[in-house]
Amino acid sequence: MIEVEKKFLLTDEERERLLEGAEFESERTFTDTYYDTSDYALTLKDTWLRFRDGKCELKVPRVMVGYDRRAIDQYDELLTEQEIRAYLQLPSHKTFKEDLEHSGYRSIGTIVTYRKAYRKEGFVIDIDYTDTGYSVGEIELLVEDTEGLEEATRKIVDFAQRHQLTLTPVRGKMAEHIRTHNPEHFQLLIDAGVFPASLKL
Ligand code: V4E
Numbered sequence: 001m002i003e004v005e006k007k008f009l010l011t012d013e014e015r016e017r018l019l020e021g022a023e024f025e026s027e028r029t030f031t032d033t034y035y036d037t038s039d040y041a042l043t044l045k046d047t048w049l050r051f052r053d054g055k056c057e058l059k060v061p062r063v064m065v066g067y068d069r070r071a072i073d074q075y076d077e078l079l080t081e082q083e084i085r086a087y088l089q090l091p092s093h094k095t096f097k098e099d100l101e102h103s104g105y106r107s108i109g110t111i112v113t114y115r116k117a118y119r120k121e122g123f124v125i126d127i128d129y130t131d132t133g134y135s136v137g138e139i140e141l142l143v144e145d146t147e148g149l150e151e152a153t154r155k156i157v158d159f160a161q162r163h164q165l166t167l168t169p170v171r172g173k174m175a176e177h178i179r180t181h182n183p184e185h186f187q188l189l190i191d192a193g194v195f196p197a198s199l200k201l
Pocket residue numbers: 005046048059073075113138169170171172173174175194195196199
């Protein structure tokens with residue numbers, strides 16, 4: 001599956017407008033620990049390795065042709081240890097975590113999230129609150145294959161515009177974590193073009 005998503009920093013009014021008529025689906029708390037090498041080999045390529053409640057996930061950026069990639073975030077998600085080992089070309093000796101450590105990967109941050117999920121007009125809307133008090137909303141569609149990508153992107157843009165939301169890039173939870181805990185890494189991500197310079201504001 002390919003995840004097409006857009007994040008928003010929502011005012012109270014915007015959140016109310018977005019959730020009006022939405023169906024509440026679930027709430028949960030989860031903990032993400034992100035990993036990278038000391039020279040940020042992954043994140044400087046916009047590639048994000050994390051363990052969510054202990055389960056590994058790798059987000060790999062997908063370059064979209066014919067549409068402004070910065071408008072909407074698109075990542076392929078690798079969800080099995082086997083796929084992630086292959087992608088990272090990780091030698092297989094011990095446990096996954098031990099092999100990661102041996103290849104120089106270490107934690108670059110942990111975030112605890114309380115998430116409420118809603119559904120509206122076929123879109124998933126997540127409202128996240130972190131343990132540090134940061135909040136971000138997300139509108140998301142999952143598509144089966146690349147053929148559905150452009151349409152999904154247009155649908156999210158249209159949905160956001162109908163709810164009078166601004167389609168500028170915003171700091172997600174991890175971007176905010178990096179900015180506050182490791183400004184040097186944050187600047188490297190901007191210099192590499194992974195984060196737009198506007199995220200500094
Ligand atoms: C892809 C990415 C990051 C990792 C994922 O972070 P995020 O989507 O904030 O986490 P979450 O909990 O919402 O994941 P989900 O539950 O939806 O799977 S951290 C930074 N990025 C990339 C990124 C980018 N390249 N540019 C901008 C403006 N923001 C984020």
